[in-house]
Amino acid sequence: MQKVPKWQALADDLAAKIREGVYRPGDSLPLIREQVAAGMGSKTTVQAAYSALESEGLVTTTRGHGTSVRRRPPRLVRRHQDRYAWEKRRALLDSTTRRESGVVEHDTGLAHEEIECHAAFNTVQADDDLAGRFGVDVGTLLLHRHYWHSTPGSPTAMSLIDSYLVHAVAARNPALLDSKREPWPGGTQHQLRTVGIEIDVIEDGIRTRLATPEESRHLAIPSASPVLILDKTSISTEGEVVEYSHVILPGDRTEFRYSVQLERWTQ
Amino acid sequence: MQKVPKWQALADDLAAKIREGVYRPGDSLPLIREQVAAGMGSKTTVQAAYSALESEGLVTTTRGHGTSVRRRPPRLVRRHQDRYAWEKRRALLDSTTRRESGVVEHDTGLAHEEIECHAAFNTVQADDDLAGRFGVDVGTLLLHRHYWHSTPGSPTAMSLIDSYLVHAVAARNPALLDSKREPWPGGTQHQLRTVGIEIDVIEDGIRTRLATPEESRHLAIPSASPVLILDKTSISTEGEVVEYSHVILPGDRTEFRYSVQLERWTQ
DNA sequence: GAGTGGTCTAGACCACTGT
DNA sequence: CAGTGGTCTAGACCACTCC
Structure with missing residues (x-):
């Protein structure tokens, strides 16, 4: 037998009702003060339940308004094998073609004008981690x-x-040092091409944290x-390692997809 | 100007001290009741700060004992391209060699006897998701x-x-239906080989949640x-899709690594 | 201004760890 | 057993939204 805290029991109960469709996306949940009046516990307790649901991404709360069931944003699937190869091919195209669409458009499916x-x-000195x-x-x-894009x-x-x-590498093309030239048509792989660099392999590291x-x-x-x-x-x-990026992505809207091709058994 | 809640200010302060090494791994943090006595806020407030630090994985709390700085477990790097290829080659080996070491040993670096x-x-009927x-x-x-392994x-x-x-596919070799035969020397790829199946491609999907x-x-x-x-x-x-697995991994101890090889520009 | 969620307090009791 | 973190309460005030 497990002792379940009151706030968690309430959160589980509400979560179940949301999953069953008793409360549907956009619906309002009972107000915290209503739950208190209904004898579900003190305000602090009910609050704890509601804030757990918020962390799980099931509801959104707005001060002065209330708590409602969240419309789950669709997950954006990032297929990096395709994406990186596409980006590389694009670096060879002429500037007008490159200008039409970038990686962000490729990732999101949004039009060029819909992205800012x-x-x-700035310049920094390599610390232990970056130097390594x-x-x-x-x-x-x-x-x-x-x-950041929006x-x-x-x-x-x-x-x-x-x-x-x-910095010494990027400085071979002074245009690369100017943030006003961004977004650069053709992305980083084209930028590197202007200083004579071709990318061979991209290593992705994936982790999570709060x-x-x-x-x-x-x-x-x-x-x-x-x-x-x-970490790319x-x-x-x-x-040689010529670029490193550290990207933070929303956990509830992101999925990575990789495809591993295996060698055939030959017999 | 941003209004920072008291509990968060305390959590940030302690987190900074942990990162600076004022509190080192294994050290005890001031007791919650001490913080209250020191005027850092009410017990509920200090508690909130401490529980935030716990969620971030910076400290561990044990009831009746106290709160101490967590020794960060090392991240286990999973290189699935290597792993899946290794697993596939292994399915061709003889049974004594296969028995020596499995994927889990491969992942963790632990010896065979150190893993349980x-x-x-059981059998289930495919729901919408699985059928798809x-x-x-x-x-x-x-x-x-x-x-699960331990x-x-x-x-x-x-x-x-x-x-x-x-089920109909697995049943072609009745031994595959018996959980007592696990751990199966050679893993799933060898199991599938016993029913005449060779894996060509493995698709990995990666997400996160609480x-x-x-x-x-x-x-x-x-x-x-x-x-x-x-999701593998x-x-x-x-x-044909012949196996699907859903794997839950500890977020603070896991890192995925994929390497994407690009085609050369030919000019 | 009325009503909402978010924070905070002081104090109580419980579950658990050590001795 | 004393002392720890975890939960809960009742009540207060604040920041914010909507009318």
């Missing part, structure tokens, strides 16, 4: 580029990206809900 | 196999696995911390 790109650049990833000395100058006028980011290049309060706000996900973290390392045909 | 395998089988994945009719009989005697699972096969309280207990992760979910679909050389 925000970029901020690039295989350079600690203190080496790196170009640090922070990006639909025009919206403060909600689709992802938060921190991308790094070795969102910080700031990330929750910026990505418009419930507080204390998880994010996915993608691009390796040139010379075998 | 728990298996429970296998491309069979709803109601089709499936063999459902639930697995170090001997420990109640802590390394992962929670639900694996499905079309752990349920039960998962938190079983995987020994903090409550309200995230898990990673792997195996496709035979005939192009």
Whole structure:
């Protein structure tokens, strides 16, 4: 026999009702004060239940308004094998074709005008972690580029990206150092091509952790809900790490997909 | 200017001290009642801060004992491209070689005797989701196999696995229906080989969500911390989906790694 | 201004750990 | 047994939304 806390029992009960469709997306849940009046516990207890449901992404709460069942945003499937190959082929196209559509459009299926790109650049000295990833000395100058994309006028980011290049390499084309040139038609692989680099292999690392309060706000996900973290390392045909990006993605809206082709048994 | 709740300010403060090494792994944090006495807020407030730190995986709390800084478990890196290929080659080996080491040993680096395998089988009828994945009719009989692995005697699972096969296919070798034959030397790919199936492609889908309280207990992760979910679909050389598994992995101990090889530009 | 969720308090009891 | 974290209460105030 397990002792289930009262707040959790209430949360489970409401969650079940949401899944069964007793409360449907967009519906309002009983007000917290109503639950208290109905004898479901003290306000703190009911609050705990409601905030658990919020973390799970089942409901959204708005101060002064109430709590309602969340319309689950569709998961955006990221097929990186296709995506990276597509990005690479595109780097060879002429500038007008490249300008028509970028990776973000490719990922989201949105039109070019529906996406706003925000970029901020600065230079940093490689710390232990970054130096290790690039295989350079600690203190080496790196170009640090922070990006986020949104639909025009919206403060909600689709992802938060921190991308790094070795500064001396990027500086071979001064245009790459200018954040005002973003979004760059053709993306990073085209940018690297302008300094004579071709990408051979991209290594993806995927982890998860809870969102910080700031990330929750910026990505418009419930507080204390998880994010996915993608660490992407691009390796040139010379075998050198030429770009590293750290991408934070909303956990409830993201799915990665990889396809592993196996060698045939020959007998 | 942002209004930061008192509990969050306290949590941030303690988190910073942990990262700076003021409190080191294994150290005890000030007792909740001490913080209250020190005027850091009421018990509920301090409690909220401490439980936030627990969800983030920074501390562990034990009732009756106290709160101490968590020794971060090392992340287990899962390189599925290697893993699946290794598993496939192994299915061709003789039984004594296969018996020596399995995928779990391969993943964890543990010795054969250090791993205990728990298996429970039953049959289920395909619901909408499963039928869609296998491309069979709803109601089709499936063999459902639930697995979890642990170090001997420990109640802590390394992962929670639900694996499905079309029952009619598995039944071609009656030994496959018997959970007492698990762990099967050579794994699923060898099992499928005994019924004449060779795997061609494996599709991985990766998502995240918060752990349920039960998962938190079983995987020994903090409550309200995230898990990673792997949906693995195996496709035979005939192009049919022959196995589907749903794997729940501890978010703080798992990292996926994929390597994407790109085609060269030819000019 | 009325009503909502979010935070905070002071104090109580419970479940569990150590000795 | 004393002392810990976990839960719960009743009541207060605040920040916000909507009318």
